[in-house]
Amino acid sequence: MAPVLQAENLTRSFGSIVVADDLSFSVEQGECLGIIGPNGAGKTSVFNILAGVIRPQSGRVLLAGQDVTRQSQFERTRLGVGRTYQVPQPFGQMSAYENVLTATTFGGRRRGRDAADRAYDILTRTGLSARADMLAGSLPLLDRKRLELARAMALEPRLLLLDEIAGGLTEAEVNQLVDLILTLKKELAMVWIEHVTHALSAAADRVLAINAGRKIAEGTPADVMADAAVQEIYMGAIIDAPALD
Ligand SMILES: Nc1ncnc2c1ncn2[C@@H]1O[C@H](COP(=O)(O)OP(=O)(O)O)[C@@H](O)[C@H]1O
Numbered sequence: 001m002a003p004v005l006q007a008e009n010l011t012r013s014f015g016s017i018v019v020a021d022d023l024s025f026s027v028e029q030g031e032c033l034g035i036i037g038p039n040g041a042g043k044t045s046v047f048n049i050l051a052g053v054i055r056p057q058s059g060r061v062l063l064a065g066q067d068v069t070r071q072s073q074f075e076r077t078r079l080g081v082g083r084t085y086q087v088p089q090p091f092g093q094m095s096a097y098e099n100v101l102t103a104t105t106f107g108g109r110r111r112g113r114d115a116a117d118r119a120y121d122i123l124t125r126t127g128l129s130a131r132a133d134m135l136a137g138s139l140p141l142l143d144r145k146r147l148e149l150a151r152a153m154a155l156e157p158r159l160l161l162l163d164e165i166a167g168g169l170t171e172a173e174v175n176q177l178v179d180l181i182l183t184l185k186k187e188l189a190m191v192w193i194e195h196v197t198h199a200l201s202a203a204a205d206r207v208l209a210i211n212a213g214r215k216i217a218e219g220t221p222a223d224v225m226a227d228a229a230v231q232e233i234y235m236g237a238i239i240d241a242p243a244l245d
């Protein structure tokens with residue numbers, strides 16, 4: 001069977017800024033691929049290429065063997081691409097439940113009782129059932145992250161793209177989030193961009209390190225973190241960076 005996701009030789013630049021440079025990788029069902037790289041390396045842009053927000057200048061994106069490179073963002077959502085955003089985007093004036101219900105209805109294409117049941121089920125699985133009636137905008141950070149995951153899961157994706165979901169959490173909260181991600185990943189394929197490397201080490205089966213859109217290393221989390229080129233480029237840039245984006 002074809003992998004859930006295949007990225008083949010993706011290339012894209014914005015003027016002189018290269019965000020994808022002949023980049024290839026694939027992800028299987030039940031697998032989590034981590035992506036690391038310094039700020040500005042092109043990580044979020046790669047997600048935008050996978051999700052259909054921007055087009056690659058060359059290369060292909062395949063979902064379960066189907067070439068979706070020319071499909072719109074909307075089409076790819078329908079075909080099973082879900083994502084969370086680096087900056088969470090809930091409807092702040094709606095409750096957690098209403099946020100997830102909106103996603104099960106409009107994204108998951110469920111109706112009435114079915115949409116409501118599905119929304120409650122996802123809130124329970126993401127540990128949010130006790131906060132279902134709270135306004136999304138008033139949730140503490142960990143719960144906003146859970147809600148970000150819940151909204152993406154409501155679309156019933158087969159590929160889930162997580163963009164820096166662990167940032168800003170305490171150590172204990174990161175561990176809770178990792179536990180949740182480990183249960184969710186069993187039923188789909190996942191790509192997780194993350195600066196919190198110990199979280200990635202706990203959840204990712206493989207890690208890809210990129211810089212200026214180019215693959216620097218790929219392998220087990222331990223091997224990639226220990227790679228000399230990764231240490232030099234990634235760790236150096238992180239230490240120099242005034243703030244993580
Ligand atoms: N739509 C765009 N137009 C022009 N430049 C962009 C666009 N999107 C991203 N960039 C630039 O591409 C580079 C990589 O950005 P991004 O993919 O967000 O990096 P990362 O997520 O690795 O921090 C940055 O210099 C950013 O300013």
Ligand SMILES: [Mg+2]
Binds near residue numbers: 044245
């Ligand atoms: Mg980014």
